[in-house]
Amino acid sequence: MSxxxxxxxIVGTSTVSFAEATKEAVKRAGKTIRNMGWxxxxxxxxxxxDGAVSEFQVKLKVGFKLED
Amino acid sequence: MSxxxxxxxIVGTSTVSFAEATKEAVKRAGKTIRNMGWxxxxxxxxxxxDGAVSEFQVKLKVGFKLED
Amino acid sequence: MSxxxxxxxIVGTSTVSFAEATKEAVKRAGKTIRNMGWxxxxxxxxxxxDGAVSEFQVKLKVGFKLED
Amino acid sequence: MSxxxxxxxIVGTSTVSFAEATKEAVKRAGKTIRNMGWxxxxxxxxxxxDGAVSEFQVKLKVGFKLED
Amino acid sequence: MSxxxxxxxIVGTSTVSFAEATKEAVKRAGKTIRNMGWxxxxxxxxxxxDGAVSEFQVKLKVGFKLED
Amino acid sequence: MSxxxxxxxIVGTSTVSFAEATKEAVKRAGKTIRNMGWxxxxxxxxxxxDGAVSEFQVKLKVGFKLED
Amino acid sequence: MSxxxxxxxIVGTSTVSFAEATKEAVKRAGKTIRNMGWxxxxxxxxxxxDGAVSEFQVKLKVGFKLED
Amino acid sequence: MSxxxxxxxIVGTSTVSFAEATKEAVKRAGKTIRNMGWxxxxxxxxxxxDGAVSEFQVKLKVGFKLED
Amino acid sequence: MSxxxxxxxIVGTSTVSFAEATKEAVKRAGKTIRNMGWxxxxxxxxxxxDGAVSEFQVKLKVGFKLED
Amino acid sequence: MSxxxxxxxIVGTSTVSFAEATKEAVKRAGKTIRNMGWxxxxxxxxxxxDGAVSEFQVKLKVGFKLED
Amino acid sequence: MSxxxxxxxIVGTSTVSFAEATKEAVKRAGKTIRNMGWxxxxxxxxxxxDGAVSEFQVKLKVGFKLED
Amino acid sequence: MSxxxxxxxIVGTSTVSFAEATKEAVKRAGKTIRNMGWxxxxxxxxxxxDGAVSEFQVKLKVGFKLED
Structure with missing residues (x-):
């Protein structure tokens, strides 16, 4: 990965699962960041x-290559 | 959140996923705790x-407001 | 557990979720390891x-009993 | 401390400082807990x-002696 | 462990060893908690x-099953 | 917080206290960041x-909502 | 240690103490590993x-020299 | 900082705040240590x-330059 | 450092050493960031x-002063 | 503890247990340090x-009051 | 990396630097492990x-793909 | 190591690499400490x-045997 x-x-949110919250966050980040890799x-x-999980939140670090 | x-x-368990285990734990906690927030x-x-995942377990901290 | x-x-991978990546890793480990417990x-x-999550990766420790 | x-x-909150949030949390805990020591x-x-700190929040563990 | x-x-204390402090803490917790598992x-x-260890202290998390 | x-x-500095250093950092961040929440x-x-504390420094993570 | x-x-277990659980784990590992050093x-x-400690469990990393 | x-x-104590406890500890350390920098x-x-915070305690690492 | x-x-990469990877990352960051301090x-x-280290990677936090 | x-x-060693290694370390430290408290x-x-535990080693932090 | x-x-050692110790460890691991990736x-x-560094030691986790 | x-x-500094900073720190410590072992x-x-690494700093713990 030279x-x-x-x-x-970033922090993503979802009413469904941690995996969905992760996907949401990455998709949003992709609007302004190119070359995201991991x-x-x-x-x-x-x-x-009301006594039930209403939202899953995942804090992520996203890595992307800087152009030369 | 003054x-x-x-x-x-608490620890929740599920045969399906970490997200389900989380939901189970929160639902059970809600039987005796009011005002849970996060x-x-x-x-x-x-x-x-038998060589396969049989249970997902999630340990959670649950926060709730103390009444005055 | 005397x-x-x-x-x-081990590290499992899945295009679907962290839970699936976990299941994959454990299933593969079971090919060569007996008595896996947790x-x-x-x-x-x-x-x-391309700006979207393409793979979930979960690093796990798997415990199994050593035979006498 | 035999x-x-x-x-x-517990989590205390204050608009002033971390020290005040700590004091608030301990004071509230003392309503229902006896023998708190540290x-x-x-x-x-x-x-x-609105672009400024509106609340300090401190999460604490409080230790108290169990009566025999 | 569904x-x-x-x-x-909890925190246990003993003048003898960490193991004894652990046992003391668990024994005391058992007075009010049922179904402790780990x-x-x-x-x-x-x-x-006076220049010598006078007490061993062990902080433990104890897990127990909530009844339905 | 969908x-x-x-x-x-960010890192804030103050000659007075950790709380002041925190306020300074957040105030400065607010010059260029909107929607800061925590x-x-x-x-x-x-x-x-000269043998005395001359500056308190607090490193903070600040979270803010991304606009759609 | 060139x-x-x-x-x-490995994880050792003992009904007596953490020290005994450690010894058990190392002894068992020695059946298949040579040159263990620390x-x-x-x-x-x-x-x-039944409300009392029934087993001490110690998870260890054991280091041994690889032969040339 | 070559x-x-x-x-x-060191551990400083204060009845007022964490910041004061920090100042006390550094001031005391300065009695025997020269060239303290951070x-x-x-x-x-x-x-x-009696159900209220009676003392703030701050454990610090203090760095100082060794003379040649 | 008021x-x-x-x-x-940032993450720097080098085929030579961790120190070189660090230098590369800082040099690249300096193209767009002024006032970097540590x-x-x-x-x-x-x-x-092919069974040998092909790249050293160092993840760094870089601090720089915000202009007033 | 004003x-x-x-x-x-310090690091203590013992052929018997972690508790003994702790005692040894504290006893030795007491030769040159007064007012040790925890x-x-x-x-x-x-x-x-030879395939068996030959020494228990415990690294400790020891706290003692500085005289005025 | 599906x-x-x-x-x-593994732990590598070198009289020269952390980077060399890393290389040594990976090279040795490659004698018995195929498909090492990171x-x-x-x-x-x-x-x-004798008052000088005589050896650098680096503990590493090495990841490699399991064949189907 | 009975x-x-x-x-x-201690903290060592070098303009060259982390390994050199480590060596410097240990060499300096050796001026006043005998029996250093690791x-x-x-x-x-x-x-x-000026946009480039000017100094590597390594914080180390150094262990040495206390004489009887």
Whole structure:
């Protein structure tokens, strides 16, 4: 993976699962970041409403290659 | 989120996924705890039987507001 | 759980979810390891392609009993 | 400190400082817990509103002696 | 271990060893908690008096099954 | 907190306290970032001059919502 | 300690103490591993039965020299 | 910061705040250490008396330059 | 170091050493960031090809002063 | 525990148990340090010889009050 | 990186640098492991003799693909 | 390694590499400490000047045997 990469940290949310929250976050990040290559899960949390899980939240680091 | 909150630690189990184990744990906690607001994933483990995952286990901290 | 156990570290991959990646890793480990009893999630990462999550990766420790 | 102790985890909030949030949390816990002896800071966070810190939040473990 | 479990954190003390402090803590917890299944060591500390160890202290998380 | 959030890491400084350093950092970040919602303390350090604390330094992660 | 070493992770159990669980694990590992030189404690847990500690469990990394 | 530095670990106490406890510890360390340059917060705890915080305790690492 | 600082996370790569990977990452970051003052190593990894290390990778946080 | 305290880090060894290694380390430290008040276990390791544990090693932080 | 991977933990040594110790460990591991793809640095230590560094030691996790 | 050991924490600096910074720190420590046996890397950081790495800094724990 020669070259230099940058990591950005984002938090995705989903009412369904941690996997969906991950996908949402990456899709959104892709609107402004090119060349994304990998992600790392940093934290998993969520919201509770009326005694039930109402939201899954995943904090991610996303790595992408810096252009020369 | 002014006020004071308490955290309790629980472990949920599911044969399906980490997300389901999380939901189960929160639902059960809600039987005796009111005002639950959020959860934090502390640990993810599971059981294996006959060479396959038989159970997903998620340890959570659940936060809820203490009444005045 | 009297006796002595060994832990091996493996990484599973899936295009669907962390739970599926976990199942894949355990299933593959079961080809050469007997008596597997539990797993512990060590790390969750993944690959991104064309601005979307292309792979979920889960690093696990798997514990199994050593025969006498 | 002979005997057995229990730890509970609480979160205090304050608009002023981390120290005040700590005091608030301990004071509230004292309404229902006797014999509290010490606390340990687990996490420090806060809320932001209109571009400024609006709340300091401190997550604490509080230890108290169990009566025989 | 299907079902939902709760973790409580306790600190045991002993003048003899970490193992004895662990046993003391669990025995005391058993006075009010049923269905305890496992413990996890969180921290090991102790007191010193007149230049010698006077007390071993073990902080534990104890897990027990919540009844339906 | 549905939607996607971004975290940025900043370090605030103050000659008075950790709380003031936190406020300074958030205020400065607000010059270029909109929709900031929360912060997390990552590290607390400081400078010493002539045998006394001359500066409190707080490293923070600040979370803010990404617009659609 | 020139040369290259390998670490394996094992879990020992004992009804007596963490020290005994450590000894058991190392003794068992020695049946198949030669040149073991040191161990590192990774985790200490245990089982509870009828309100009392029934088993001490120690997870270890064991290091041994690889032959040329 | 060329040269070699030494770190010492100290604990300061204050009835007022974590910041004051930090200042106290550094001031006391300055009685016997020259050339102190920075500190790092390692742990924040405190004492509770009669249901209220009676003392803030801050564990610090203090760095100072070794003279040639 | 009065003022407010920002941290960015980057990954440098080198076929030679961790030190070279660090230098590469900082040099590249300097193309778009002014006032860089320090870096912190977060992670060290690398790639293996044909049974030999083919690349050293260093993940860094880089701190730089925000202009007023 | 008003006042300022210093921590020193020591490693004790014993052929018997972690508890004995702890006692040895504290006893030795007491030859040159007065007012020792508590210890914290930082790490537990050991040596292996001829396929059996030959030594328990405990790394401790020891806290003692600095005189005014 | 679809498929399942295994991690092994090894320690390399060198009188020259951490990078050389890394290379040595990977080269040795390659004698018995095929398909090695990456490594992760877990720990860096070393030996001192006659008041100077005599050896750099690097503990690594090495990942390799399991064949179907 | 029977006996009791003490750890001291030092920070070495070098314009060349982490390995050189390590050597510098150990050499300097050897001026006042006898019987040094090993070191452990605690942290790696560095300074940046004019957009390039100007200094590698390594924080180490150094262990040495206490004489009887």
């Amino acid at each position: 070259g230099v990469y940058k990591m950005v940290e 992600f790392e899960v940093v934290e998993q949390r969520g919201a509770i409403k | 006020g004071v909150y308490k955290m309790v630690e 959860f934090e994933v502390v640990e993810q483990r599971g059981a294996i039987k | 006796g002595v156990y060994k832990m091996v570290e 797993f512990e999630v060590v790390e969750q990462r993944g690959a991104i392609k | 005997g057995v102790y229990k730890m509970v985890e 606390f340990e800071v687990v996490e420090q966070r806060g809320a932001i509103k | 079902g939902v479990y709760k973790m409580v954190e 413990f996890e060591v969180v921290e090991q500390r102790g007191a010193i008096k | 939607g996607v959030y971004k975290m940025v890491e 912060f997390e303390v990552v590290e607390q350090r400081g400078a010493i001059k | 040369g290259v070493y390998k670490m394996v992770e 161990f590192e404690v990774v985790e200490q847990r245990g089982a509870i039965k | 040269g070699v530095y030494k770190m010492v670990e 500190f790092e917060v390692v742990e924040q705890r405190g004492a509770i008396k | 003022g407010v600082y920002k941290m960015v996370e 870096f912190e190593v977060v992670e060290q990894r690398g790639a293996i090809k | 006042g300022v305290y210093k921590m020193v880090e 210890f914290e276990v930082v790490e537990q390791r050991g040596a292996i010889k | 498929g399942v991977y295994k991690m092994v933990e 490594f992760e640095v877990v720990e860096q230590r070393g030996a001192i003799k | 006996g009791v050991y003490k750890m001291v924490e 070191f452990e890397v605690v942290e790696q950081r560095g300074a940046i000047k």
